[in-house]
Amino acid sequence: MTDPLSEAIARVHREEWARVVAGLARRFGDLDVAEEAAAEAFAAAVERWPRDGIPPNPGGWLVTTATRRAIDRLRRESRRDAKHQAALMLHDDTPPEPTGPVEDDRLRLVFTCCHPALAMEARVALTLRMLGGLSVADIARAFLVQETTMAQRITRAKGKIRAASIPYRVPSAADVRERLAGVLAVLYLVFNEGYLAGVGEDPVRVDLSDEAIRLARLLRTLLPQDGEVAGLLALMLLTDARRPARFSATGELVTLAEQDRGAWDAELVREGLAIVRERAVVVATGGERPGRYQLLAAISAVHTGAPSAGDTDWAQVVSLYDRLLxxxxxxxxxxxxxxxxxxxxxxxxxxxxxxxxxxxxxxxxxxxxxxxxxxxxxxxxxxxxxxxxxxxxxxxxxxxxxxxxxxxxxxx
Incomplete structure (x- = not known):
């Protein structure tokens, strides 16, 4: 049985990993430095917290420790003079350069990892690693490839970002479109890994699904008229609404057909269905044709809107899948x-x-x-x-x- 302290440290890792890595990436502009310094900070926590106790602000402790580790590393690497100068930012009062229209480190990290210079598979894999903190083995399983193949893919993606000096920011309106498909794919995979974890003792990782929804909401603020952004958010909301009914008292998975629909989150269902209806009106009045996420959201709405599993309009579901194909x-x-x-x-x-x-x-x-x-x-x-x-x-x-x-x- 896991002791309470180990459980608490694991919970802090789930809750703080993305925030720590994203903050370090913004400060130092290097994904390797950010990831390794964050990992060292969490390792230090595992060593010190059992002795000293968990600090009142564990996230702040981790950021401070990781920042010091990053600065120490950069100072040791004398061949990286530019990065050494970046380390002095800790004492620099000069206002930072603009980072984009959304002041959110994690969303900026997603857009950095989803630069069009990278292949789509690399964008998704890198973001799952950097934002979700998933292991290489977990990501390889999600992509149905060997772990060594995935490790190489992630390493090459980091190297390409470094070599191309890809800026750490949300792109301007002029080039956001070319990254959006990758960002949406990433968020959907992060959400799915949280909704039904691929490995581990916990069947869900609520931190991942909640973070994916949070970032999708930010994206909708950034792109309020985009149908696919709206569709992905609706899909996540309607799926997440079923979470309270997805596991039995003994921890066994409960299929959609067997779930107690009265246990679903009614507010999330209402919000998700409202977005689906809104997009249907746009399409019906001559708007853009629905894309992948809008169709998936419409399928989820058919399931979620049925009073019972037996009332599901399966013919409509087949028709929607035909359009998706x-x-x-x-x-x-x-x-x-x-x-x-x-x-x-x-x-x-x-x-x-x-x-x-x-x-x-x-x-x-x-x-x-x-x-x-x-x-x-x-x-x-x-x-x-x-x-x-x-x-x-x-x-x-x-x-x-x-x-x-x-x-x-x-x-x-």
Missing amino acids: DLDPSPIVRLNRAVAVAETDGPEAGLAEVDAIADRLDGYHPLHATRADLLRRLGRAGEARAAYDRAIGLTGNVAEKTYLARRRDQTR
Whole structure:
């Protein structure tokens, strides 16, 4: 059992990592320096706090300690004279250069990591590492690649930012568009990792999902007319509204069909549905065609707006996925559509859709979990249990493992 002090230090790490790293990145303009100094500060906390106690302001303690570690490192590296001068900022009263239209270190960090000079995969991976504090192994699992491959990708991205002298700021209105797609993709992946953590004892990381929503709200303030920004925010709100009903008293995952809808956060549901309706009016009156996040938000609204799972308009869900496939013909979208097809046309039709993409998603546990459920519904118990075993082996989420194991054991 984890002792209370270790739990408290782990909680501070979740709550303060992004703030510390982003602040250091703004001050020193170097992501390696920021990440390593933050890691050293947290290591010092693990060593000192059990002896000295947790300070009254743990975030401030971490920032001060990390800043000192960064300055010490830069002073040791005499070949980096420019960075050495940056360290003197600690004693410099000169007003800093403007950092962009939003005074938020973490949002600036997201935009820095999502510079168009980087490949999209690198933008997403780097931001998950720098903002979310996810391990390289966690990020590699999210991308379905080897850990060594992901480590190289992140290292190259940092190097490219350093070599290109990419400024640490929110870009101007003139170039914000070319970074926006990457920023939205990053926030969605950060949210998803928080909503159903890929690894660890905690089934959720509320700090990550809350931070993604906070940054999406800031983005909407920056770009109030952008449909995809609004769509992503609505999608996050409608999904997060279900959080209180997603786990049983014993910590097992509860599927959408089995959730107590009365336990959902009614305020988040209202806000999310209002944004979806607002965007629908814009589209209906000749506005831009809905993009990926607006369509995903509309799908979530169909689920969330139904009084019960049995009242879900599955035909509308299939129709929305058809439109989404036109924009994003990925196997994951096809997998999600297959779930809806199973509800409209039966489990055999859904299984045919799943099997058609199985070889492309063999390492993706939701595919095997979906396949197991459809096989169970078709009475093919042996195959279903094998698929459950495969899904259990691929997921690192304890709550999900427990749910899948129970379903497997009930399949006869």
